Amino acid sequence: MTQTVLFWRRTDVHGLERMALGIEADRITATSSVVSLDAGGFRLDHRWLLSPDWHALSVEIERWNGAGHGALRLERHGRGWRVDGAERPDLDGAEEPDLSITPFCNTFPIRRVPETTDACLALDIAFIDGPALTVARSRQRYDRLGPRRLRYVDLGLSQGFEANLVVDDAGLVVTYEHLFERLTPSA
Template identity: 65%
Template sequence: MRREHETLFWRRTDVQGLERLLLSVSTDVVLIKSTVVCVEDGGYRLDHRWTLTPDWRALSLDVERWGAAVHTRLTIERTDGGWKVDGARRVDLDGAEEPDLSVTPVCNTFPIRRTPVNEGASLTLDTCFVDGATMTVARSRQRYERLGPDRLRYVDLGLSAGFAADLQVDGRGLIVRYQHMFERIEPSPGLI
């Protein structure tokens, strides 16, 4: 089994923050391990780990958050037709297609990869929205509108109804620029 590894970085553009993400892709699984450090909400570090199917559908998400002397953790797991949060079935999340973690743009890739490629096409879905500040999970709705081969418009139809942002993506559907929030950056060359 051949596995490809890549490290990606995103900078927050709305507040001071940085994410370092390790992406590992093989023919049978996609694994994501990431750390976000941000000064908003009193300053925190948030680690998130994803296990995805080869077609980029989330099977599980583990999130740990460290803030001012507080450590919290939550786990989301896909079940037949629904989701478990910290081991408990959440019927209010039945039918939600993917988790959406507020502090990272990587989870936008999952629906972006399923949005039809023809300009003007769109995809509307319900998500298990994870608020990284409060570590809560709630159902929310969003839409992705295709503006071009590497451009989409994100429209929140749920918990943050009225919020919209233009997204620029690479050929894999990974965010390059998320208007108002994130931009991918390249690390400086390391010392030899």
Template identity: 70%
Template sequence: MSRSVLFWRRTDVEGLERLELVVEPDGVTATSTVLCLEADGFRLDHRWRLDPDWRAQSVIVERWGPQGHATLQLERAGSGWRVNGAPRPDLEGAEEPDLSVTPFCNTFPIRRTPQGAGTSLALDTAFIDGAEMTVARSSQRYDRQGPGRVRYVDLGLAKGFEADLVVDEAGLVLSYEHLFERVAPL
């Protein structure tokens, strides 16, 4: 078992995330808190359960802000997803969740992107808007640029958005152009 604590700072708005990651032979769990001044300010907690291959099995998202408290649960159901227990046929075939307020979920497809510059992985996601607490299908692509470097290309809801990502040996984001950078605790 390995346990680590990661911190990311938002670079587009004021915000900070603390994520505790536990990797065990039978799977991965992550528990995180995000504090963000975006959307009138909010706190968002997210808890992930992944299989040993880092494929998301479920995520629970809780948000506190000026509009009150909201909870959203997304869980894998065969080749699709359930949202708050209800089947979502529009998410059938979406490979992974993507939560807007964290770079953590980029790790799942990055770990599956073939090694070697010029290789790519395209996938559909169940995109969770953390500020709005909604889920919609979206598409994205990861282009391997070399060791520890990946280009993110949005092909769906934010079509046209692209960013360079620098990742560590585990595929966890060190920097995400325009949005996040990993920081060490003092």
């Protein structure tokens, strides 16, 4: 198993994420904690199970804020999704989840965008609002600008939002314009 620890800093509000990413032959796991002063301040833990080809199978989320503790589980079910065990037909056909408070989810579609400049991928997603613990269908597009450079375009809930992204060789975000940057811990 390959184990990597990643850190991202929010650039628009005070916030930090620490993620442990494990890659095995038959699965990928990620366990992360986010602490943020956004939305009144919160801590959010999220645990992912992915297929070896980087498709999300499930995510479990726990949130602590001024209102107390909350939890949410999203899991793939055929061509759709279950939220806390209940089928959600409105999410049928959504290809991947996107958790609002982390750049990690961008990796799932980024890895599927062809490497040629000007290639693009549009997809429906199950958008998870981390602080609110709600799930809604949305749509987004990724445009390849060059090697390790993409443009994110929101076509759904936040229509009009766009950002340039720089990724590493694995498709993990290094910089996400307006929102995130990866940090390297000091030795």
